[in-house]
Amino acid sequence: MRMYDLIAKKRDNFALNDKEIAFMIDGYVAGSIADYQMAAMLMAIYLNGMSDKELAILTDYMSRSGDCIDLSGIEGVKVDKHSTGGVGDKTTLVIAPIVAACGGKVAKMSGRGLGHTGGTVDKMEAIPHMRTALKEQEFFDIVNKHGLSVIGQTGNLAPADKKLYALRDVTATVSSIPLIAASIMSKKLAAGSDCILLDVKKGSGAFMKTIDDAIELSEKMVSIGAAAGKRTVALITDMDIPLGNAIGNSLEIIEVVDTLKGKGPEDLTEVCLTLAQNMLYLSGKGSLEECKKMAEKSLRDGSAFDKLVAMVDAQGGDTGVILNTEKFVKAPYLHEVIAQQEGYIEKMDTEKCGIVSVILGAGRETKESVIDFSAGIIMRKKVGNYVKVGDVLAVFYTSKKGVLADAESLYKEALTIGTHKPAKEPLIFARVE
Ligand code: URA
Numbered sequence: 001m002r003m004y005d006l007i008a009k010k011r012d013n014f015a016l017n018d019k020e021i022a023f024m025i026d027g028y029v030a031g032s033i034a035d036y037q038m039a040a041m042l043m044a045i046y047l048n049g050m051s052d053k054e055l056a057i058l059t060d061y062m063s064r065s066g067d068c069i070d071l072s073g074i075e076g077v078k079v080d081k082h083s084t085g086g087v088g089d090k091t092t093l094v095i096a097p098i099v100a101a102c103g104g105k106v107a108k109m110s111g112r113g114l115g116h117t118g119g120t121v122d123k124m125e126a127i128p129h130m131r132t133a134l135k136e137q138e139f140f141d142i143v144n145k146h147g148l149s150v151i152g153q154t155g156n157l158a159p160a161d162k163k164l165y166a167l168r169d170v171t172a173t174v175s176s177i178p179l180i181a182a183s184i185m186s187k188k189l190a191a192g193s194d195c196i197l198l199d200v201k202k203g204s205g206a207f208m209k210t211i212d213d214a215i216e217l218s219e220k221m222v223s224i225g226a227a228a229g230k231r232t233v234a235l236i237t238d239m240d241i242p243l244g245n246a247i248g249n250s251l252e253i254i255e256v257v258d259t260l261k262g263k264g265p266e267d268l269t270e271v272c273l274t275l276a277q278n279m280l281y282l283s284g285k286g287s288l289e290e291c292k293k294m295a296e297k298s299l300r301d302g303s304a305f306d307k308l309v310a311m312v313d314a315q316g317g318d319t320g321v322i323l324n325t326e327k328f329v330k331a332p333y334l335h336e337v338i339a340q341q342e343g344y345i346e347k348m349d350t351e352k353c354g355i356v357s358v359i360l361g362a363g364r365e366t367k368e369s370v371i372d373f374s375a376g377i378i379m380r381k382k383v384g385n386y387v388k389v390g391d392v393l394a395v396f397y398t399s400k401k402g403v404l405a406d407a408e409s410l411y412k413e414a415l416t417i418g419t420h421k422p423a424k425e426p427l428i429f430a431r432v433e
Contacts, residue, residue, distance in 0.1 A: 003027065003037045010044035015054050025061040029160050039171045042164070046176040055178050055220060056227035062186035063228075065160035069109075069192035073140040076105045077283045080193035081275065082184060084217075085117040087205045087354035088242035090252040091272050092120045092150060094259050097307035098276040100147030101298035102291075104283045107143045109153045109191050113363045113371075116205070116354030118252070121152045122363075126249035126328070126373035130317030146310045158186040177213065181220035188225075195231035195282040198222070199275055202429060203240030205350025211236065211429055218432040231282050234432040237271055238425060241383045242353050244268035248362035248376015248397065254325040260305040271427050273299075278431075331374040331397035335404050339387040343417040348383055352414035359407045360398040372399050377411070384422055 001023045006016060016024070024041065027033035050058065071078050079099065083089055096106040110120035121132045132152045134142070142149040161183050168174045188196050198221050201207070202214040218234035225232025244265045246255040258264045259272060273295050280291035298304040313319050321327045357363060361372030378395045381387050393415065396407055 003033050003041070007037060007040045007044060010041060010048060013048045015051050018057050021054065021057045022061055025058070025065060025160050028163060029065050035167055038164070039167055039173075042168055042171055042173040042176075042179065045179060046173045050178045052220070052223045052227070055182055056224050059182045059185045059189065059224045060228065062158055062160040062164070062182055063189035065186075066158055066190065067155035068190045069155065069157070071107055071140075071192040073137075074105055074107055074143045077195065078105045078107050078143075078193040079195050079197065079279045079283045080106075080108060080188060080191060081197045081199065081279060082188055083199040084184070084201045084207055085114065086201045086239040086243060087117060087350045087357070088244045088247045088252065089118065089201070089239075090120075090123060090244065090246075090256050090268070091199065091275055093123065093253070093256045093308065094264075094268070094272040094304075095276045095279065096148045096150055097260060097304040097311070098272065098295050098298050099279045099283070100307040100311075101303035102276075102280050102285060102294040104147065104280055104285060105143055106148040106150070106279075107139065107193065108148075108150045109157075110150055111153060116351050116358060116363070118247070118249070118354075118357075118363065120150060122371055123249045123252050124150065124317075125371075126253050127312055127317040127321060130312060131315045134315065142311070142314045146307060146314060148307060148311050149315065150311070153187075157190045161186045175207075177217050178220060180207065181217055181224060185221050185224040185228075189228050189230070193230070196225050196233075197275060197279045197282060198232065198234035200234050200236045201239035202236050203238055203350060204348075205242065205354060206239035215430060215432065218430070222432050233278050233282060235275065235278060236429040236432070238427050238429065239350055240425065241267075241348050242350050242379065243271060245379045245382070246376060247353060247357040247379070248360070249371060249373040250328045251376040251378060251397065253321075254328065256308070257305070257322055257325050260299065260308055261302070262299045267427055269299075274428055329374050331372070331399055333396075333398050333401050333404070335396040335398070335408070336392045337394045337396065337408050337411055339381075339389055339391045339393050339417070341417050342388050343386070343419055344421045345381055345383050345385050345387060345415055346418045346420055346422050347416040349414040352410055353377065353379075356396075356407050356411045356414065359403050359410065360396055361400055361403075375399065384424060386421075387417065
């Protein structure tokens with residue numbers, strides 16, 4: 001078999017078969033297929049797409065290109081969740097405790113921040129002494145005992161994806177829906193859970209800018225999950241506006257605690273309850289209606305909050321800051337961003353809000369950057385709010401006084417203030433099963 005012939009076949013819009021896809025992925029990971037040939041193949045896939053069958057085969061080989069986590073040491077149905085990434089997205093740390101409080105099992109590997117989007121592992125590390133790298137047995141023991149553990153990605157998971165992603169990044173092929181679907185699902189399949197909930201973000205802060213693209217991506221990922229024998233559901237949720245009021249690591253942990261105590265922002269609470277409801281449904285805990293009631297009860301009776309405390313304790317974190325969030329180290333500089341114009345906030349450029357938080361120190365500007373856990377933004381006004389001149393739009397937290405002027409001007413650029421009250425958009429646009 002020759003890679004040249006496979007490229008020509010895909011260029012002419014024919015489907016690749018099982019043996020051809022195996023040859024291509026195995027050869028690329030082993031180094032016998034060169035980057036320039038794989039780059040041509042990626043462009044052919046970008047232009048011509050892939051059938052559901054080809055995509056399922058491609059994802060399967062990608063997922064088996066490295067370590068596959070065997071979660072059979074954990075009793076019960078294990079449910080995973082993946083978010084396609086957003087700003088202020090701290091849902092994992094609210095949802096995992098809710099699901100565990102309702103008897104579900106969450107053995108989850110999460111990522112770090114990427115560009116303008118935050119990452120769960122970075123947020124967890126804002127809790128002093130919290131360990132996010134655990135040996136497999138300890139990870140299993142914590143899930144068996146408490147129902148949840150969230151750690152950083154371990155092992156050599158889906159190396160084919162790592163190599164392909166780096167190549168896509170420099171060949172203008174990242175934004176191919178089939179390639180995004182295979183990339184995400186290859187890692188989810190290798191991570192070993194029995195069922196998968198996908199939170200596909202749509203809007204100015206997300207990869208998917210339109211509902212049509214978000215639905216297409218969701219359908220492809222659900223179909224890959226089904227072909228692999230995993231119950232998979234996708235929810236398309238809003239990322240036109242940052243989620244919740246906090247952006248930045250310890251600020252977001254404080255918001256997680258508030259939400260688990262039933263005092264969180266409405267948007268975050270609604271999205272988390274719906275995601276948790278669907279994870280419980282996938283775990284076979286009942287009908288969607290029953291799972292919704294269970295999830296709500298776990299916030300009311302404090303059992304979800306107790307699960308967060310148990311996980312933090314089991315992973316060596318300082319539960320003192322969770323029990324009293326006043327104990328989190330505070331940023332030395334606080335700066336209020338004041339409105340100079342009256343009107344409704346009509347729009348927020350979510351990506352720009354995320355970039356502001358990075359400028360303040362909450363994310364990485366380079367791979368080597370050290371995160372300032374105390375840095376970030378508390379948004380006091382969001383889309384739909386009416387603001388008067390002199391109102392506080394947001395409060396910035398930082399250790400770098402010198403960045404405040406640039407951060408303020410970019411934040412103001414991110415807000416569109418006008419005379420029209422914007423229509424309230426749904427937080428959850430669609431459910432794909
Ligand atoms: N996230 C991934 O893991 N892969 C993509 O291709 C895009 C987003």
